[in-house]
Amino acid sequence: MEILIIVLAGILIGASVYLMLSKSLLRIILGTGILSHGILLMLLTMGGLKRGGIPVLDDSVQQYADPLPQAMLLTVIVITFALTAYMLVVAIRVYRELGTDDVEQLKGVPREDD
Amino acid sequence: MKSTLKKLGYNRVHKQMNDVFLKYTAKVVFLVIITFSINLFFSGHYTPGGGFVGGLLAAGAIILLLLAYDLKTLRKMLRIDDKRTITLGLAISFIIPILLMFFGTPLFTHQYTYLQLPVFGEVPIHTAVIFDVGVYITVAGTTLLIITLLASEQFMAESEGADKE
Amino acid sequence: MTDIIPILPILIPVISGIILLGVGRTNVYLHRVIASLTALLMVIVSIVIVYYVAQYGIIVTHVGNWEAPFGISLVVDMLAALLVLATSIVTFAVVVYSFQSIGPARERFFYYPMIMFMISGINGAFTTGDIFNMFVFFEVFLLASYVLITTGGTKVQLQEGFKYLLVNILSSNFFVLAVAYLYSAVGSLNMADIHNKLAAFDGDASIMSLVAVVMLFVFATKAGLFPFYFWLPGSYFAPPMPIMALFGALLTKVGVYAIARVYSLFFIDNTGFTHQMLMLLAVLTIVMGSIGAIAYSDMKKIVIYNILIAIGIIIAGISMMDEAGTIGATYYLINDIIIKAGLFLLVGFIIYRTGESDITKLGGLMKVHPVTGWMLLISAFGLAGVPPLPGFYGKLFIVTSLFDNGHVISGIIVLLSSLVVLYSILRIFISVFWGESMDFTKLKPISYDKLLFSSFLMVIIMVAFGFGADALYPLFDSAAQSLYEPSSYSGYLLGVE
Numbered sequence: 112m113e114i115l116i117i118v119l120a121g122i123l124i125g126a127s128v129y130l131m132l133s134k135s136l137l138r139i140i141l142g143t144g145i146l147s148h149g150i151l152l153m154l155l156t157m158g159g160l161k162r163g164g165i166p167v168l169d170d171s172v173q174q175y176a177d178p179l180p181q182a183m184l185l186t187v188i189v190i191t192f193a194l195t196a197y198m199l200v201v202a203i204r205v206y207r208e209l210g211t212d213d214v215e216q217l218k219g220v221p222r223e224d225d
Numbered sequence: 226m227k228s229t230l231k232k233l234g235y236n237r238v239h240k241q242m243n244d245v246f247l248k249y250t251a252k253v254v255f256l257v258i259i260t261f262s263i264n265l266f267f268s269g270h271y272t273p274g275g276g277f278v279g280g281l282l283a284a285g286a287i288i289l290l291l292l293a294y295d296l297k298t299l300r301k302m303l304r305i306d307d308k309r310t311i312t313l314g315l316a317i318s319f320i321i322p323i324l325l326m327f328f329g330t331p332l333f334t335h336q337y338t339y340l341q342l343p344v345f346g347e348v349p350i351h352t353a354v355i356f357d358v359g360v361y362i363t364v365a366g367t368t369l370l371i372i373t374l375l376a377s378e379q380f381m382a383e384s385e386g387a388d389k390e
Numbered sequence: 391m392t393d394i395i396p397i398l399p400i401l402i403p404v405i406s407g408i409i410l411l412g413v414g415r416t417n418v419y420l421h422r423v424i425a426s427l428t429a430l431l432m433v434i435v436s437i438v439i440v441y442y443v444a445q446y447g448i449i450v451t452h453v454g455n456w457e458a459p460f461g462i463s464l465v466v467d468m469l470a471a472l473l474v475l476a477t478s479i480v481t482f483a484v485v486v487y488s489f490q491s492i493g494p495a496r497e498r499f500f501y502y503p504m505i506m507f508m509i510s511g512i513n514g515a516f517t518t519g520d521i522f523n524m525f526v527f528f529e530v531f532l533l534a535s536y537v538l539i540t541t542g543g544t545k546v547q548l549q550e551g552f553k554y555l556l557v558n559i560l561s562s563n564f565f566v567l568a569v570a571y572l573y574s575a576v577g578s579l580n581m582a583d584i585h586n587k588l589a590a591f592d593g594d595a596s597i598m599s600l601v602a603v604v605m606l607f608v609f610a611t612k613a614g615l616f617p618f619y620f621w622l623p624g625s626y627f628a629p630p631m632p633i634m635a636l637f638g639a640l641l642t643k644v645g646v647y648a649i650a651r652v653y654s655l656f657f658i659d660n661t662g663f664t665h666q667m668l669m670l671l672a673v674l675t676i677v678m679g680s681i682g683a684i685a686y687s688d689m690k691k692i693v694i695y696n697i698l699i700a701i702g703i704i705i706a707g708i709s710m711m712d713e714a715g716t717i718g719a720t721y722y723l724i725n726d727i728i729i730k731a732g733l734f735l736l737v738g739f740i741i742y743r744t745g746e747s748d749i750t751k752l753g754g755l756m757k758v759h760p761v762t763g764w765m766l767l768i769s770a771f772g773l774a775g776v777p778p779l780p781g782f783y784g785k786l787f788i789v790t791s792l793f794d795n796g797h798v799i800s801g802i803i804v805l806l807s808s809l810v811v812l813y814s815i816l817r818i819f820i821s822v823f824w825g826e827s828m829d830f831t832k833l834k835p836i837s838y839d840k841l842l843f844s845s846f847l848m849v850i851i852m853v854a855f856g857f858g859a860d861a862l863y864p865l866f867d868s869a870a871q872s873l874y875e876p877s878s879y880s881g882y883l884l885g886v887e
Contacts, residue, residue, distance in 0.1 A: 131560075136552070143559050150563050150570070157574035179579070180570075183522055187566055189277060190529045194562075196371040197533070198555055201540055203375065205548045217549045312411040319404060331393045332401075334455040 116156045123149030136202045136212040147191045155180050251293035258286035266361055276357035280364025288372050296376055310366030318359025393451045396464040398435050399474045399513035407506035415498045422489055425502035429482035436475040443471045444865060450882045458883055459583040465519030467879055468869035473516045476727040480639050481509050487735055487844035488632045490837055491742055496542045508534035515644050522579045525565050532558050538633050550628035557621040561611035568604040582880030585655040595659040602657045602664040613645025614701055616674040626694050631738030638697050639731035650708045654873045669709035673800050676702035676807045683814040689737045689747050692814050699807050700726040706804060707788035710795055716870035718787025725780040729772045732848030736766050739841045745834050749818055754827030763823035765849045770815035772852050774808045779856040
């Protein structure tokens, strides 16, 4: 099971690298989103995948799932959410101000007047 | 919605964009989603759920309204200032831990007790709930702010984005 | 008392930021008052913290009252305390400097709250004792820095800000990956606990070398080490001067601090590989920074490439991991935070006054601003390490350590880099303050008393620090002790286990 998830994470990271190497701003942002998903899968797998109860104190449950990767996962999801949202806002402003979504055009120091 | 389409470059909008079904359903579903988000919020701490998910869901409900109506109407329906909401949420979620430090414990040590109520039986009372209210408000406000920024025309002037969770 | 003190450097800026958000965007004057008072309060609090740590040793608090290896601990040792103090001083200077330089449009645009959130994140990264919590604080100050780098929305800011965002998001993702590897290998996130486990482990710990490489990629990107500094000159060039000073003085240093902490605590097994790699990259960073500092004639670029040289020197000292090397690194780290901020602010004053950042178009300013000129000269000496100034002590220890460990070529490169630093700043000094006089009627009629106040304040603090360096030696020794003798850092766990 772990091997399967790790391979899946690899596929996701590969797809994200492909997306991030493209020229469009939107694809790059999607790429960062998918990259974080792949890495989150890795994080979850590193804690060990097993069936277990909710990691909240309960006398009837004997085997608990490892709560730490789940807590970290949630934190990273929240942070990624905020980052992606802010990146989208910046991308739209880049598009409006600089008039392009092609990364090739974002070189050098742009003139302020035009 | 008509104005949105025009903005995007669709000049010939023949049909009047006044979808009664969408608008009516949106209102009903809005209530359902809000109720579910509050349910999720209160089920947090001991079972899956909590402030973050609840806040996201509440923001999702409001965005559904935004889809059915337009931004101007939405602003009339909900007179909430996003930035004030975020400030309020952040303030709540930071005041509670600071007040709790007066118990002589480290930061974020929550206090809890169990109350015997006549109808509900034994009910846990936990200060983490108040902290979570702050998280709920902050998340809902931030998400709403971002989406409306992306949607609105005046966002050229204001590019404040997500800041803190 | 020990429960409250380590929290304050994180909590004070956050509360101030929330109050500033609540004040709203119309009243700029109130923003200024609150922000500067907060920064002043921070300076006082961090002096108290340094005193407290010097008196009673490491302060630890366990957030949420969870036991140490399981919950998040905030651990303030002397290194963290000194860095928090330097951060507070720089913040105060930059906030005062902003009154007359950043412009009311940006000030109204939640400039001060963002600075406060960023400082809180930086202080959190310095004081936390938990590797994942360090990631969270990294994200907090990075989010604020994303807002700061794009605030105002000029074209160059948006363009470079997007690249900055992308590079940092990428390296943050790899931070999570490194934490995942670390967690699967060690099964703990508390840095002191990880150190204790690894020190007691006598099996094959070669997986840690992999973690070391991933962590080096992450922190080298944040700090601007050799192959990963490509984003730094462009991105730091974009924002206005006060933001640039804050970034240049503090953000890269957080990466350096993280490298120091992680390499002293985690990678103790295969130091022949990990620390050798670190030193090689440090030397290459010095070389590349020197080339950049000589090549450009733009004042901003020259100072930005000087950041790289300083980073390289500090990392070279850290990579030795002996007593002299780490003491030198801590001296130079604190010195560089203060003097780099001062240099940025001085250069910023020249740019605001003349409206020009190319040194070939300036000249003869000595007739108008003599004091500024001499201050610039002093800061150049401080950066290069001329004896009574603190840069000298740092470099002396670092070079001694490099020679002692047989890295003669690296030691010589560090020494030669001092000449390059001196040459690059003196080039600014000579062509801006001497030479053929420029047209003085072109000077901008700005009010600049606060600009000069902050920049002179930093230079004066640097000089005072240099003369007091001998008296402050015990502080720096105990700061370096948690690097070269990590068991003194992880010792707080002994009472628990």
